[in-house]
Amino acid sequence: MNPTPEEKALNFDQIIQNSCEGILIVDAAGLIRFANPAAYRLLSHQGDLIDKSFGQPLKDDKAVELGIMRLNEKMGIGEMRITETIWQGEKASLVLLLDITELKYAQDDLQKINDQLELRVKERTAEILRYVEELKGSNERLFSANKELEQFAYVASHDLQEPLRKITTYGDRLVDYKFTDPKYKDYLVRMTKAALGMSHLVESLLEFSRFPDELSMEVCDLGEVIQDVIDALEVKIEQTGTTVQFKNLPKVQANKAQMSHLFQNLIENSIKFTRKGIAPLILLESVPENDENVVISIKDNGIGIDEQYFEVVFMPFKRLHARSEYEGAGIGLSIVKKIADNHKGSVRITSVVNEGSVFILTLPVVRDLSESTS
C-alpha cells in the first residue's frame, strides 16, 4: 500500500528533524528561512536562527569548507553543500552543513604526529649517517695505524736480530775461555740462553708481521695440504706417539702456503699441549654447515683450556703456561687466527679442561670450483 500524502509529509519531516546534517533554507537576501535541529546544534547560537543573516551562499559544484562561529568556544569546521530550491514561491538555497570539526582536528593531529615522526626519522638518519662517517674515518685511521704497526714490527724485529746474533756469537766464543771462577761461566751461559730466547721471540714477531693481507689464492685440497704437514712433522709425530687422522676434507679457495702454515700450527699446538701419559690423538674433519662456509674441526685429547681463555689464546704473545712447562713464544695460534682472517674466515675454540680442545675453522666456500681448477 502506498503511503498517503500525509504519511509522506510526516516521513520527510521526521527525516529532516532527525538528520545529523544541518539543513538550512536561505533566501535570495541571505536570510535564514528554515533551520533543522542539527543546524541549530551546529551553529550553536542562542535564540532563533530564523530571519538571521547567513549570507547568500555562492553556488559551488564542490563542498566548501567553512569556519563555524560558536559562542564561548573554539571555532568549528563545517562542510557546506548548496542546492538551488524554491521556498514559498521564491528562489532560495538549500544549504546542507556537516560538522567535520573533530575529523579535521584528528586529521591535523595525525598530520602533526606524522610530521614529527618524519622529522625524527630525518634527524635519526642524519645522526646515523654522521656516525657512519665517523666510523669510516676511524676505520681508515685504524687501518693505516695497523699497517704502520706491522711495518714497524717487521723493521724492528729485523733490526733487533742483528745485535742479538752478535751477543750469542761472542757468547759462544767466550764459553771456552778459562774463567777464574766457574760462576762467571754460569753467568755467560745464562746470558747467551736469554739472548737466544729473545731471538726466538723476535723471530716470531717477524713471522707474525710478515703475513701480507693480499694473497694469491688457488684451489687447495685440504686433504693434500694436511698430508704434507703430517709428512713435514713426521719426526715429531713419531717421537710423541701422536696419531693424526683426517677425513672428508674439502677443497677451498686459499693460499696454499698459509693453509699449510695454519694446519701445521694447529697440529703442533695439539702435540705440544698433551696430558702426561696419554698419547696425542688429533682428528681433523669437515662439519656440514651451510652453502656459504666450509667448517673444519680439529679435535685433540690434550690438556684443554678453561673457558675464560677461549679468546685470549688467539692473541699474539699470550701464554697461559710458564715457558719451563711448555716451550714457545705464544705466537702459534695468533698466526692461525691471522691466516683465517686473511681468508675472510674465522677460528674459535671449545674445550674442556683435562679432556681436550676442538678448534673450529670456518672458511668461505669455493664459488665455482670447476672454473678454478680447469
Added chain:
Amino acid sequence: MKHEYALYVAGKNGTMSRKIIACVTEYLKKRLGNGFKLNIIDVIDNPETALKEGILVTPSWVRTSPAPKKKIVGNFCLEANVSRGLDILSS
C-alpha cells in the same frame, strides 16, 4: 564613492585564509582599481566584532558601504567564484 568591504576569515595567517585574502584583494583591484576599501577581520582575534555583526560562518564577505549591507559565503579561493560573488554584492 568608495566601496567598502569586510572580509571575515578564521586565522588570517592560515594557508586557506591567506589564499582567500589574496584572491579577493587582487580581484577587487582588477575590477575597481583603487576605488575600494577592504577590511580584513580575523574572527579568532575579534570574535565579539564578528558575533555582533551576525557572522555565522567564515569566510563571509560583506559589502558594508554603500548601504544596504550585503553578505555572501562560499569558496573565495577561485577567481570565478570571487567574480560571481562581487556581482552579487554589487547588484
